[in-house]
Amino acid sequence: MFLDFFGLREQPFGVTPDPRYLYLGPAHREALASLYYGIEANRGFLSLIARPGMGKTTLLFHLLAKFDRSARTAFLFQTQCSSREFMQFLLAEIGIETESHDFVRMHEQFNRCLVQEARAGKRFIVVIDEAQNLDSSVLETVRLLSDFETPQAKLLQIVLVGQPGLADKLASPSLVQLRQRITSVSGLNPLSPEDVGRFIDHRLHVAGYRANVPLFAPDAQELIGQVSEGIPRQINNYCFHSLSLACAMKKKIVDVNMVREVMHDMDITRFVSDVGTSGNRHQGDNGGSDPYQPVQEVAGAARDYARSTKGTPPEYLSPAEAIEHMRDVARLLHNWQGRRNSA
Numbered sequence: 001m002f003l004d005f006f007g008l009r010e011q012p013f014g015v016t017p018d019p020r021y022l023y024l025g026p027a028h029r030e031a032l033a034s035l036y037y038g039i040e041a042n043r044g045f046l047s048l049i050a051r052p053g054m055g056k057t058t059l060l061f062h063l064l065a066k067f068d069r070s071a072r073t074a075f076l077f078q079t080q081c082s083s084r085e086f087m088q089f090l091l092a093e094i095g096i097e098t099e100s101h102d103f104v105r106m107h108e109q110f111n112r113c114l115v116q117e118a119r120a121g122k123r124f125i126v127v128i129d130e131a132q133n134l135d136s137s138v139l140e141t142v143r144l145l146s147d148f149e150t151p152q153a154k155l156l157q158i159v160l161v162g163q164p165g166l167a168d169k170l171a172s173p174s175l176v177q178l179r180q181r182i183t184s185v186s187g188l189n190p191l192s193p194e195d196v197g198r199f200i201d202h203r204l205h206v207a208g209y210r211a212n213v214p215l216f217a218p219d220a221q222e223l224i225g226q227v228s229e230g231i232p233r234q235i236n237n238y239c240f241h242s243l244s245l246a247c248a249m250k251k252k253i254v255d256v257n258m259v260r261e262v263m264h265d266m267d268i269t270r271f272v273s274d275v276g277t278s279g280n281r282h283q284g285d286n287g288g289s290d291p292y293q294p295v296q297e298v299a300g301a302a303r304d305y306a307r308s309t310k311g312t313p314p315e316y317l318s319p320a321e322a323i324e325h326m327r328d329v330a331r332l333l334h335n336w337q338g339r340r341n342s343a
Contacts, residue, residue: 002247006215012207013240015233017058019065021206023191023199023232028059031186035063039061039071039125039157043183044146047160049167050188056161059188060127071123071157072113079133086134099205114148114155125157132165136174143178190230191264197221199232200239216242216252227263238262 003010012021024032024249031048038046050056064073074093087106091098096109102114109237117124128134128142160166160182170179191199204215215334228234233313237239251258264270296323 002243005247006207007211008204009208012203012209013115013243015236015314019058019062021203022058022062023053023195023202025189025195025199027189028343029185029323032059032063034184035159038184039063039067039123039159041154042123042154044156045158045160045178046186047162047166047170047182047189048186049162051163051231051233052163053231054188054190055232056188057129058232059181060129060159060161061086064125064127067123067125071125072117073118073125073127075127075129077126077129079128079130079138082135082197084136086138088285097161097282102304109146110326111148112177114117116119118155123156123157125159127159127161129161131160131162132169133163134169135174139169139178143181145180158293180313191225191232191235192230193222193225196225196228196235202225203236203239213253215252216254216255220254220259223256223259223263237266242265300314 002008002235014021022028030115035046035048048056048060057205060075064075067073067281072094076089076093078089084101084103084106087103087110088098088101091106094113096108096113098106098109100106100109114124126145131139134142142158143158145156146154146158170182183284200216200221201214207336209215224235224238224242228238236261237253244260245258245262246252246254249258
């Protein structure tokens with residue numbers, strides 16, 4: 001490990017959602033304020049939607065810590081389940097042991113817990129992470145939970161958290177009643193180049209770095225910001241491997257060449273097999289690449305994608321699915337061009 005080498009107390013770029021390491025860029029600060037005041041005002045349903053790796057879970061742990069003494073909280077992340085399983089997970093999370101598989105009985109047990117907490121003057125907050133995986137029937141169960149209320153206030157505050165697929169799901173006509181109850185929708189944007197540097201410095205400071213010399217050279221930070229696209233999880237990955245490499249090289253400062261080497265090592269496309277080929281490349285008589293190869297590869301990708309979606313016509317792709325598909329196409333063309341240039 002490089003902790004002693006760089007004078008760190010703990011791992012600054014870990015993968016666990018530790019609230020101490022939360023860096024509040026403009027979008028994160030705005031989302032946190034929106035969720036906090038939504039709960040304070042007893043607005044009922046709130047939502048947080050962002051791409052993977054943006055720090056949603058870390059922000060949520062930070063949010064719940066603010067209500068540690070004034071609210072009963074439940075954090076659910078097992079979202080590929082039935083309505084009955086969801087209620088079992090929810091009861092288990094708040095410490096209610098039940099052997100009943102009767103949905104109505106579990107509903108009553110949860111209601112009694114809500115009333116008990118309300119009489120004690122406490123809020124009840126349920127955070128559902130990865131909510132884009134919830135089946136529509138389970139989302140309807142979640143909506144019914146929000147019916148617990150008194151004439152003065154809601155007994156339950158629910159925060160739905162997920163990737164952009166959650167927005168696609170909530171936009172469906174079958175969930176119009178749930179969508180109408182969501183009073184706040186927050187999002188998270190990638191960090192700006194300036195904030196990437198502040199993000200790195202913040203995490204190093206929390207981990208105990210006190211040297212006067214910056215641990216990452218300015219051009220190394222800049223490159224990490226570019227290659228990570230400002231996504232916190234990616235920044236952590238590049239920083240961790242860059243520090244590991246610097247330690248192995250006995251260097252006290254991470255320079256841009258180290259980051260470039262890490263970029264190469266982390267480039268998973270080096271191991272991606274060609275799509276749409278049978279194993280033997282089509283070669284012309286002169287040994288050159290087949291000019292139709294990119295078309296064949298993209299066509300193969302399209303066939304594979306159609307099979308994975310069970311024949312769903314392209315016009316019914318969600319925005320998130322369409323973007324991901326086009327990224328796959330761009331990657332295939334990029335790899336083909338690279339092979340042409342190196343031939």
